[in-house]
Amino acid sequence: MSPELSGGHPTIAGSGTGKPATYALCLGDDALVLAQRLGEWIAASPQLEEDVALANIALDQLGQARSLLGYAGSLMEPSRSEDDLAYFRDERDFRNVHLVERSWALPGGTGSDFGVTMARMLIWSTYQVELYSRLTSSADETLAAVAAKAVKEVDYHRDHATMWVLRLGDGTEESRVRMQAGLEAEWPYVEELFDASYVDQGLVASGVAVDPSILREPWTGRIEQVLAEATLTSPEVPPARGGGRRGIHTEQMGYLLAEMQHLARSHPGATW
Amino acid sequence: MPEQSRRDWPLWEVFVRARRGLSHVHAGSLHAPDAEMALRNARDLYTRRQEGVSLWVVPASAITASSPDEKDSFFDPAGDKIYRHPTFYDVPEGVEHL
Numbered sequence: 220m221s222p223e224l225s226g227g228h229p230t231i232a233g234s235g236t237g238k239p240a241t242y243a244l245c246l247g248d249d250a251l252v253l254a255q256r257l258g259e260w261i262a263a264s265p266q267l268e269e270d271v272a273l274a275n276i277a278l279d280q281l282g283q284a285r286s287l288l289g290y291a292g293s294l295m296e297p298s299r300s301e302d303d304l305a306y307f308r309d310e311r312d313f314r315n316v317h318l319v320e321r322s323w324a325l326p327g328g329t330g331s332d333f334g335v336t337m338a339r340m341l342i343w344s345t346y347q348v349e350l351y352s353r354l355t356s357s358a359d360e361t362l363a364a365v366a367a368k369a370v371k372e373v374d375y376h377r378d379h380a381t382m383w384v385l386r387l388g389d390g391t392e393e394s395r396v397r398m399q400a401g402l403e404a405e406w407p408y409v410e411e412l413f414d415a416s417y418v419d420q421g422l423v424a425s426g427v428a429v430d431p432s433i434l435r436e437p438w439t440g441r442i443e444q445v446l447a448e449a450t451l452t453s454p455e456v457p458p459a460r461g462g463g464r465r466g467i468h469t470e471q472m473g474y475l476l477a478e479m480q481h482l483a484r485s486h487p488g489a490t491w
Numbered sequence: 492m493p494e495q496s497r498r499d500w501p502l503w504e505v506f507v508r509a510r511r512g513l514s515h516v517h518a519g520s521l522h523a524p525d526a527e528m529a530l531r532n533a534r535d536l537y538t539r540r541q542e543g544v545s546l547w548v549v550p551a552s553a554i555t556a557s558s559p560d561e562k563d564s565f566f567d568p569a570g571d572k573i574y575r576h577p578t579f580y581d582v583p584e585g586v587e588h589l
Contacts, residue, residue, distance in 0.1 A: 266500070268521050268532040275535050382528060 239359055240294035241314070242428045244304070245417055245464060246350075247287030248315035251305055252472075253343065254280035255479045256319065265333060272379060276340070279372040286365045306483035310473055311466040314417070317459060318343060318408035320472045325404055334387060334401030340380035342405055345441050346412050347373040349434040358426035381445050388449025395450060402446075403454045410458035413438075417464035502551040503529040505536070507543035515547050523548075 257277035264270040285301050292299035318339060323331035351373055354366035387398040415423075415432040422428035446453055462468070482489065500522040506515035518537045523529035529548040538546065557565055569575070 266522060268523060268536065272532065272535045275539065379531060382531065386524065386528075 238294045239362060239419075239422055239427050240291050242418060242422055243287045243291035243294070243362065245314040247284045247291055247304075248313050249319050250280040250287065251284035252313070252315045252475065253319035254278070254284060255475055256321075256323070259323065259331060260336070263331065273336075276376050276379065279369075279376065283365065283369045283372070286368075290361050290365070302483065306480045310468055310476055313466065313468065313472070313476070314464050315468075316408070316411045316463045317461065317469055318405065318412065320463070320475060321408070321469055322471050325400060332397075332401060332404075333383075334397040335404050336401070337380050337383040337387065338398070338401035338405045340376060341384050341442070341445065342409055342412075344373050344376035344380055345438055346434060348377050349437050349441075350429055350431070353429045353434075356426075357428070362427065384445055384451070385449045388446070388451040398449070399451050399454075402451060403456060406454040406456050407459040411461040411463060414461060414464065500524050503533070503548045504551050504554060505529075505533040506547040506549070507533075507537055508545040509542060510544055515545065518542070520551060526550075 254277045257273055257280065260273040261270055261277075264273060284305075288304045289301040292301060292304050323336050323339075325332050325335055348370065351366040351370040355363055355370060357363040357366065384398060387394040389395070390398075413431050413435040415430050418428050418430060423430045443453060501524075502520055503523055503526075504520050505518045507518040508515045518533075521529065521532045521536055523532050526548060530546060533546050533548050537543070
């Protein structure tokens, strides 16, 4: 591995220079890591039909990640490809939020939980709809174009999650309890989505980046509407510690990266 | 129990219209708990490659199909009635789109 790719804290050109390299990296890492997590449902979903639905959603997220990481890499000095950024960075250099990196298990559990998955997808896709719909009018043409394509995709992801949350919440007594448990598990990781400290305020002022803190109110409005219709309640739990935007991750992140990066690192340049 | 629910979900038949002006054509079937979810599953399963602009889903149980046993009485009588084909008309000159 070349020295500039091997861990540590690479200098990211663009921060403070009006170029949104770090910003695109954060958004791209979110999408990449979620796509990798969603892949775990392939061949493991409750239904064959759901396998395909979740795989489609994962591929949409991967597509967004490719565009965003490719763009972020092009702004770096020296420039890096999307594969360099996906496969040859270490855990501390990833900038994704904790919501997307954790396993699908309930706290203390081991197996993937569908209620957790749908709770997270509702939280996440509602956030992404609010984010991308504003980013379409970014002063940065590339970010605006990526957002314009992505907003239709994530609107469907939100619809898919909403359908399931309504059916499980307003379903049987057991499905309601398990859907609520999923919400309780994911809720501590909501706050990090709206933490604006990672976004260069200069980029917000120049209309390039969206200030995530302004997404909080419309997000809450949409979520509360779905939860009320699903006979569920917004959990009242303290927020988790956060830190993903600074490269501090949960213990599950390392396993995810090991699986995602193993092949590319063991066989550099491999194609198939 | 997944095994149980898998049996419980009804079967739906999916019809896809490829583009405006064409009729919906049967594309296949899927399982879904209700019509709304069936429509979304159909979108994921049958229009991934831009195959359509419109989707119908129909409960498979709502379809009454002809029986293979009745094939002879249903379809064979039409076999020797060639006058039902529009081949006995002279097409006047100048008629387009026929």
